[in-house]
Ligand SMILES: NC(=O)C1=CN([C@@H]2O[C@H](COP(=O)(O)OP(=O)(O)OC[C@H]3O[C@@H](n4cnc5c(N)ncnc54)[C@H](OP(=O)(O)O)[C@@H]3O)[C@@H](O)[C@H]2O)C=CC1
C-alpha cells in the first residue's frame with residue numbers, strides 16, 4: 048500500500064476488485080498474449096491444421112521447448128519496423144488530418160475533455176494508400192502480414208507492454224485524475240486495469256486514440272492481407288471465395304461504423320469509467336487485430352464456397368445484428384447528448400440523470416450487446432463447421448459481454464442507487480429480450 052491508504056478527495060482508494068483481483072489480473076495479463084500465440088499455433092497451416100492432428104502436438108511442443116532459442120522465432124525485426132511505422136502513421140494522421148473538436152461527457156472533476164474527430168478520415172486514408180499499393184504492385188505485395196504473422200503479434204505485444212508501463216508510471220505524477228476502479232494500491236492490479244482515467248500528451252488522448260485507430264483499422268488491413276494471400280494462391284482476386292469476401296465486408300463495415308460514429312465511444316464504459324492500462328492496451332493493439340481476424344486467416348488455407356443461399360442467410364443474420372446494435376447505440380447516444388428524436392419514455396433519477404425505459408433500452412438493459420453477439424455469429428458461420436476454433440470469437444465475445452454487462456450493472460447500481468433497482472424492475476432482461 049502507498050503512503051496514503053485512503054487516497055485523497057480527488058482520487059479515493061479503490062476498495063473492491065474486479066476480475067478476481069490481482070491473481071485474476073496477472074492471469075489475464077499473461078493469458079492474453081499466450082492465447083494470441085496459441086490461436087495461431089493451434090490453427091495454422093505451418094503447425095499442421097486447425098487444430099493440428101493430436102499426434103503432432105506433443106512432438107511440436109517438445110521441439111519448441113528443447114530448442115534453446117525458440118523464442119527468437121517470435122521476433123521479426125522487419126515486422127516490428129513496419130508495425131512501428133503503422134503506429135506512427137496513425138499518430139501523424141491524427142495530428143494533420145482536419146477534424147472537429149468534440150466534448151466528451153462530464154468527468155467527476157466537472158470538466159469535459161475535448162477529442163479530435165478524424166478516425167474515419169484516417170481509415171479512408173489508410174484504405175486509399177493500401178488499395179493504391181496493391182493496385183500498383185499486385186496482391187502478392189500485400190501478403191506480408193500473413194507471412195510475418197507471429198512477428199507482427201510480438202511487435203504489437205511489445206507496444207502494449209511499453210504503453211501499459213509508461214501510463215502506469217506516469218499516473219503517479221501530481222494532479223493525475225485516476226479511475227475510481229484503478230487506484231487499489233496493488234501494482235499488478237492497477238497496471239492491468241488502468242490507473243489513470245485519461246492519460247494524455249497535450250491534447251492527444253491515449254485511450255480513445257488506441258481504442259479506435261491503430262488496432263481497429265489494422266484489423267481491416269490484416270483481413271485485406273488475407274484476401275491477397277488467398278488471391279495469390281487461387282490465381283487472382285476474381286477467384287477469392289464468397290466466404291472470404293463476406294468476412295471482409297462484415298468486419299470492414301463494423302469497423303467503418305465504429306469510426307464513423309466516433310463521438311459515440313465517449314459515452315461507453317471504457318472511456319467514461321475505466322482507466323487506460325495493460326488490459327485496454329493489449330485488447331486494442333493485439334487482441335483486436337490478431338484475434339478478431341482469425342476467420343479470415345483460416346479461410347486462406349481452408350477456402351470455402353458458400354453459395355448464394357447460405358451467403359444470403361448469413362448476410363441476413365449480420366444485418367439483423369447490425370440493425371439492433373446501431374439502433375440501440377444511436378438511441379442512447381442521442382439521449383445522452385440531449386436529443387430524443389423518437390420521443391422515447393424515460394425516468395429521471397435522483398442524481399438528475401435520465402434513463403430510457405422504452406425503445407431498445409426498454410427491452411433489455413444492454414440491447415446493443417445482443418446485436419453485437421448476432422454479428423459475431425455471422426462472422427464465424429462463413430468458416431463452416433470443420434473446426435470449433437473459428438467460433439472462438441463468438442464464445443469469447445459472449446463471455447466478455449456477459450461479464451461486461453454485470454460490471455456495468457454494478458457500476459450503475461453504485462451510481463444510481465435505488466433508482467437502478469427501479470429500472471431493473473422495469474427492464475428485467477440483461478441482454479436478450481425475454482430470454483436473458
Ligand atoms: N467488438 C468488441 O470487442 C466490443 C464491442 N463493444 C460494444 O461497444 C459498445 C459500447 O458498450 P459499453 O461501453 O459496454 O456500454 P454501453 O454503450 O452499453 O453503455 C453503458 C452505459 O449506458 C448508460 N445507460 C445504461 N442504461 C441506460 C438507459 N436505460 N438509458 C440511458 N443510458 C443508459 C449507463 O451510463 P450513464 O448512465 O452514466 O450514461 C451505462 O453505464 C456496445 O455496443 C458493445 O456491444 C463492447 C466491448 C467489446
Ligand SMILES: CC(C)=CCC[C@@H](C)[C@H]1CC=C2C3=C(CC[C@@]21C)[C@@]1(C)CC[C@H](O)C(C)(C)[C@@H]1CC3
Nearest residue numbers: 079258301304305312317326327329330331334335
Ligand atoms: C482480452 C482483453 C484484454 C479484452 C479487452 C477488451 C477489448 C478487446 C474491447 C473492450 C472494448 C472494446 C470496444 C471495441 C473493440 C474491442 C474493445 C477494445 C470497439 C472499438 C469495436 C467497434 C465498436 O463500434 C465500438 C466503437 C462500439 C467498440 C467500443 C468498445
